[in-house]
Structures are given as C-alpha cells and as structure tokens.
Amino acid sequence: MSWDGGVSALRAAVVWLMDVSSVPILVYFFLINSSLLLLIVLAYLEFRAQERRRATALSWQGAGLAPGVSLLVPAYNEEVGIVTAVKSFLTLRYPRHEVVVIDDGSTDRTFARLDEAFDLVRVPRELPREVPIRAQVFDTYVPRDGRTRLVVVRKENSGRSEAINVGINAASEPLIAIIDGDSILEPDGLLHVTRPFADDPTRMVATGGAIRPVNGSRVVSGRIVRVEMPQTWIPRIQLVEYLRAFLLGRTGWSKLGGLILISGAFGLFRRDVVVEVGGLDPDSIGEDFELVMRIHKHLRDEGRDYRIEFVPEPVCWTEVPVTATVLRNQRRRWHRGLWETLWAYRSMLFRPRYGRIGSLALPYYWLFELVAPLLELFGIVIVPLALLLGVVDVPFALLFLALAYGYAVLVTLSAMVVDEWAFHKHDRWRAISQTIGASILENIGYRQATVWWRLEGWWASLRGRKQVWGVMTRTGFDEDAA
Template sequence: MSYIAEFLPHYLKFIAIYFFAVNSFYIVLFALALLSIRRRTHIKPLLGAQGSSYGFSPPVSIIVPAYNEEKSIVDSVHSLLRLKYSRIEVVVVNDGSKDGTFEVMKKACLLEPDEVVRMSNLSKNNVRGIYRSQIHPNLILIDKANSGKADSLNIGMDYCAHDLVCAVDSDSLLDDDALLAISMPFVENPDTIASGGTIQLANGSTFKNSRLVENQMPDRWLERVQIVEYIRSFFCGRVGLDMLNSTLVISGAFGIFRKEAVVAVNGYQTTSLGEDMDLVVRMHRKYRDMGKKYSIVFLPDPVCWTEAPSDLKTLGKQRRRWQVGLLQTLYFNRDMMMNPRYGIIGLFAFPYNFIVDILGPFIEFSAYFAIAFGLALGTVHYEQIMTLVVASLLYGMLISVGAVVIGELYYHRYTRVRCIALLVFSTVFENFGYRQINSYWRIRALIDHLKGNHSWGDMKRKGFAKNRGS
C-alpha cells in the first residue's frame, strides 16, 4: 500500500503532462486550421466564379444508402437534386428497409422500373429492382435485400455512371454549393483521389424546402454539447491534420472519391463498422504500396447538415460504433504503425490516433481513480489536482472556445448572440458529465471489440421535418 501511495503523485504528474502535450498539439492543429481557413476564404470567391459557369465542374454520381429513413429520405434527395451543380446523378440504395422508405420515394418521385448497366462488381449481391424517376431522369433507386451500409455503397458504386462518386447519408442535407466546393480539388489537382467536407448538426435549426433557413441552437444541452464537439473536430482537428497530410477519415455522411481508386481497393469493407475510415486508410496503403502520387484532402467550407442523437441511448450506440470502427481499422492495418514505408501516415497519423483516441479514455478514467485513492491515502494534494484540471479541462475548454470563435468569424453559422453565448457555455458544460460518459462508451467499445461484438445498432431519428419551417 505504501508503494501505491508513493506512486500516485508521480502518476498524476504523468497524466497532467499527457493532457498538456495532447492539448498543446491541438493548439498547433488550431493554428494550422486557422491558416488553412484563411487561405480558403481568400480563394473561395475565385472558385465560386470559376464554378458558376459549371463548365469546370466534373460530373458526379451521388450515392445515398438508405435503411429505415422514411422520415428524411425525400427531403434529402430533393436537396441533392437542387444543388448548384450541372451534371449529377443521384443513386438511392434502399437497403431492405422495414419501414416506408421505398414507398415514400416511389410516391414522391414517381419511380418506375428501369434497366441500368452495371459498371463494376464491388458487391456480390444481386438487386431486387432498379427504378428511375419520371420527373427527375437523373434519379434512380436500387432496391435490394438488407446487407449493410458498406455493401449498399458498393452496389451504388457498381451502377454509377460517372468517374467521381459522392457518398452522402440519407439523413443529411447539403448546402447548395457544397458539392461544387468539395469537387474542386479534383479540378485543381488530377492526383486527388478523395475529398471530404465539414459535417454540421441541424438540431434546432429551421429548414424549408430542404434548405437551411436559420441556424439556431437546440433546446437540449446534450445536442448543444455535440455541436461544440463537431465544431472542434472539423474546424480544428481535421483541418489541421489535413495541413499535415494526415487525413485518415472522410466522413461517411459527405465525401467524394475517384471511382477507380475505390475499385482499386475493392470498395468498402463490409466487415468494418467504420467503413469510411477503413476505406481512406486502405487508399493510403494502396497508393503508397504502388508508389503512385495521390492526394486525399479535407475542406472546411463545404457543409453537410445532419441530425445528432437527442438521447443518451442512441448517442451511446453511435459513439460505440465509431470507436469499434477505429479499433478495427487500426488493428487490420497495424503493420502500418510506425512504418516508414507509409510516410507521415504510418509515422504520425496512426500513432496520433492510437495515443489520443484509444489510450485517452483509459488515461482519463485512471486519473479519477488515482485522485480518489490519493486523497484517501493522503499522498495527493489539491495543488496536484489543480495542475491536472488546468492541463486537461481548462486547456481543453480554451481550445473549444477558440474553435467556436473561428467558426463564427469565418463562416457566421449562428447570427444570434444568444446562440454564440450558448455555444461558449456548452464548452464548460461538456467537461462535467458528457466528457466522462463519452470516455466510458469508448472503453466499452474496446471491450466489445475484444469480445468480437461488432453489431451495428439501430439509430433513432426524428427527421428534418421536425426542424423545418412552414
């Protein structure tokens, strides 16, 4: 017991150093993100002028996998059909939905049976039927038995007519110019094989005719805290990592890929719960192994609006799935870790994700136990606890507030002072309860992963109609 009593103060010092180092690196990402956003702000008008003629926009096929999405699928498809883009094809894949997803689409879009040529064979499953809209000739629906999101994306890819393919969640809405912005890297650099955009939460906001009318804060603190989390993750984390050429994730809710690159890695992995991250990592691996020049980028300005879980049960399922997907991807590609063959991806991106996202929750929870035991044994003093609080909580809140400020200064998502104030206050609220339960979910995810429990879990949705203006 005396050994433990002597060890605890040193361990708490180590944890404080860990959080100080992690948050300090986040400050570096914060600075890099600011540089990237400022640069994008300066060239965005030029891109808009270039794209306004639509002659520079390459044709894109948009795949929308849908499972039990009757509440949001029509709004989502209509928003895609109205995008400021000249040549698009929308491919909805009904993944054996048990609700009225197929029926509402058939009625709203006047779907009739059609024949479409299969361009590749990423999926081994057959389809039950292919339908084309009589009012939107560039809209087709593929109906198939349930086989999961990854296989739905593969089947959609097989029937896409264009070389660039955009994957969009069926419960998401895009800004009018989002597709134009996210496709520009393919015009600017022919070596681009993937491009991702920012995901923002629609909870509390007002939508009319599938378009954002006013961005507002939701009533529930659980949803408000998630908005802060997304702002920090996308406006700082992912933009900063992109500046370091370390993008490992392009969100499954909104990303665009060169089809030949997806085919080269045999499509989406159907056994992975994080099929979006898994695909990007395998792309890095494939092109590094081939010694072929390539570029995978993340952009802060194309925005996709999606719905955040509004209850703890649904949120827990989502976070567990994300964490298991991360664990699967890192494990399946573990030989890339610290391997010079894979450049900055192997030497930095992999270790960063392991140290921060895998070890982080365990280190945080161990700190709470160390504090409790240390106080009980009388070997930990309040000065040491305050050092840990400053290094982990206060430093982290500073980063979150900075992310909110960046988002508002450059993108003006929220126009009301009250909304901005609630965002800032949510950075405080996040650290007392939400952060701890999130770490708990991630720890449970590792246990599930080790047990081989890789079930998906249903997600409960309200749909955009609930947030839509009259």
C-alpha cells in the same frame, strides 16, 4: 484483513501509482490539448488562405471543369425524410450530378414514398459487379419522366457498406459522393468539395466535407433557412465537439498532409480508385476510416503521387443523437471502429514508405485518440482517490484539473472563435453564450460518460462480440426544429 489494514494497503498502492504515473498523466494531458490547439492554429492559417481565394472560388464551374458526381444515398427505413432529402440533392447547384438511392431492404415505406414522389418505373438494367457484393439486388428504378437524374436500387438488407458498394456499381459519373439520407447539403456544397478535383485532377483522389449538427435549425424543403442552436444540451455539446474535432481538427490534419479520416456522413471519392481498392469493407464497423486507410496504403505501396484533402466549408448538416442511449451506441461504435482499423493497419506505423501517415498521423491516433479514454479513466479514478486518502496535495489535484479540463475548455473556446471568425454561422449572442456553456458542461459528466462508452466499444471488440450498429431515431427535416 482488518478495515485499517485494508485502507493502509490501498493507500500504499495509491501512493505507488501516483509516484509512477503523476508526471506522465500531467504531461499526457498537456500534450493532447496542446496538439489540438496546434491543429486549430493550422486550421486558422488555412482559413485565412482560403479567404483570399473565396472571391473566385465558384467561378470555375462555368468553364466546364466540374467533374460529374454520383451521390450515393444508402437508405434503410428512412421514410420520414427520404423524399425531402432526395429532392434537395437533385436541386443542388451543380452542372452534372445524379442521385443513386440504395434501398437496403427497408421494412417501412421508404420505397413507396420515393415511388409516389417520382413516379418510378422499373428498368431492365443489370448492374456491373466491379465491386463485389454478397447481397441479392432485386430491381432498378428510374423516374418515368426520363429527365430526373435519379436511380433507385432495391436490394436485400445487408448493411450500409454493401448498400454503398451496390451504389458504386450503379454510379455513372467519375466521382462518387457518399452521403447519409438524413443529411442536408448546402446548395453549393458539391461545388466546394469538387473544387480540389478541378484544381488537381490527376492527383486528387478524395475530399472530406465539413459536417455540422442540424438539430434546432429551421429547415424548409431540405434547405437550412436559419441556423439555430439545438434545444437541449446533449446535441449542443456535440456541436462544440464537431467544431473542435471534425471541422478544425481535420482541417489542421489536411494542411499537414496527414488526413486519414473522412466522415461517413459526407465524403467524395474518385470512383475508379474506390473500385480499384475493392469498395467498402462490409465487415468493418468503421468503414469510412477503413476505406481511407486502404486507399492510403494501396497508393503508397504502388508509389503513386496523390492527395486527400478536407474542405472546411460548411457543406453538410446532419442530425446528431439527442438521447444518452443513442449517443452511447454511436460512441461505442466509433471507438470500436477506430481500434479495429488502427490494428488492421498497424504495419504502416513508422514505415518511411507511408510518409506523414505512418510517422505522424497514425501515432497520433494511437496515442491521443485510441488510448486517451483509458488514461483519462485512470486519472478520473486515481486522483480523487488519492485526494480522499490524503496521499496527494490539493495543488496537484488542481493542476490536474487545470491541464485535463481547464486547458480543454480553452482549446474548445479557441475553436469556437476561429469558427465564428471564418464562417459566422451564429449571429445571436444567446447562441454564442450557449456554445460557451456547452464547452464548459462538456467536461462535467458528458466527457466522463463518453470515456466509459468508448472503452465499452474497445472492450467489446477485444472480446470478439458481434458488431451492432444500433438505431438512430430520426425526426425528419420538414419541421421548424430538426
């Protein structure tokens, strides 16, 4: 085939593709951005309602209503910040809580640092096996003083999920909080996320805490003393992602009664319910999503009345990736976990038994979370190609850019405005201008890269490739900039 013939064939193919897909693509991007905007509006309404209750929000703990909490901290090679993190967890303003650190076979000085800081002694304690585990548990340690509510369990390396399951077996309180060792909790964080359990103790089974990037902020002794913007653009763009999707998006879903995802960085669960469903799945790479879905399915199948809510108070701060390599591994893992969990629970789709979970939340995640990168990649390739070949006019291309990217920037800016109104975390115009800049730059290169990375994760799962977590480099918290 000649060059001219090849170009003609390509043009004909692109013309056909544009004929059948142009309108659906435009409608799709309009709907996905409009749905995000709707969730932001719902979040705003929820924030307004909470503002009226905020004056008395923390008064209940003095009446003896605060349920006990076991903070489960899986740790693998966390020597850089584990002592600071544990000390900050122990000193949270909460009437009754313990910290359970599960050393998942660390090869660095994670345990040595804990031993030095808390003068640990081994205790002859046989952990119960309420949640099945495969790995060998070596020893259990507590501080010599007999007063510090810290338990350190050492086990062979078998992954984060099994480490948490060991922590569930070791926990002694009715609520368990799963938190990463690289995270920082607000001093009143537990008071906020346990409040729904005190308000509705019989029905509440899980709450998700809001997560914010800590990068760039000033941290002293495990406490945020000044919130600052990250120093580089990759974490800055992740900050606006967290605002839009993790804070406002999940607040909106919670208000709709369709929350199906609680971040693995910080979530609170009733221990008896987690034991009832068998703990975390060690074979799932999206273990946080899978656990919440399993709880929904189990309780709905049994016809039990229950609630799962998101708490929008900024309670937990975590490091986010600062390099493209680490970010790529994270996004591949997230999308693979999304696909595998949605596929595992596909039987819940459109089943009346599962209420809004099956009729609203799951279809949304299939259409606007799972399939989004595939359709966006198609648009990224086909529209410029059609423009280059002269088979689409400039006004259509501009309309595509407006709906796919211009509308997305508007949605992100709306999220930023609502967040500033509700929490006012950034008090400098420079920080606000950087957030605006990040919301624009997100759509120039960053978003296209994450589209490809997410598809890589999906493709790896479809091919049955081995699950790999990757490595997240930590800088620690006792720095001026984390």
